[in-house]
Amino acid sequence: MAESLMRQWDGVVEAAASTANDDEHDPEGPTIAYEREQLQAMREHVRAELTDLDRAAQRLREGVYWTCEGCGGPIAAARLGARPTARTCIGCAGKAQTRYRS
Template sequence: MARRDEDEVRERLEGERAQTIRRLGDLTGDYDAVVAASRDTNADDEHDPEGATIAFERSQVGALIRQARAHLEEVDHALARVADGSYGTCERCGGPIAEGRLEARPVARTCIGCAARQ
């Protein structure tokens, strides 16, 4: 990969990393607010026909937090591949990962063919 291309990829991944960290912070704040709301209320929300339960909301936000953390790990792994020169190479077959795939999914570890076989 050319130095200019490597710099562009690194910059894009760093931007995605920063955005994911911000999202994780927002979600963690949302989660904390849901937990605090459940402590501060005596309501029986499990039987409230008006909307989602606090447990459901906590579960939903928790799932989004797990997804954001997993994505952050993927971004960090992609940055490590840029640093060691293996970015853009399929981890399964060793072939190149198509530029379009990396454009759409910069953290991709496999080529389209290998991803389809998973």
């Protein structure tokens, strides 16, 4: 998927280079700008996912994959099954969500 996004990104950059730079008056300008922003966001998301997967693999190698980074307790198999990159148990994840909303 990352390689596909990179190819799409290269195509958008190439298309942008061959068009006018006046996005405000060029009917294709906003489309190219939108595609560029969308692909950039997707690339960042994929990079973050790859980083999370690398971190999960490291936690597995260290023997702490099943251990919550928040409380030190176990992370339920069902949680890791649904979200293999989870680093906290559901209780600590819920506490973190509450903090972000405040």
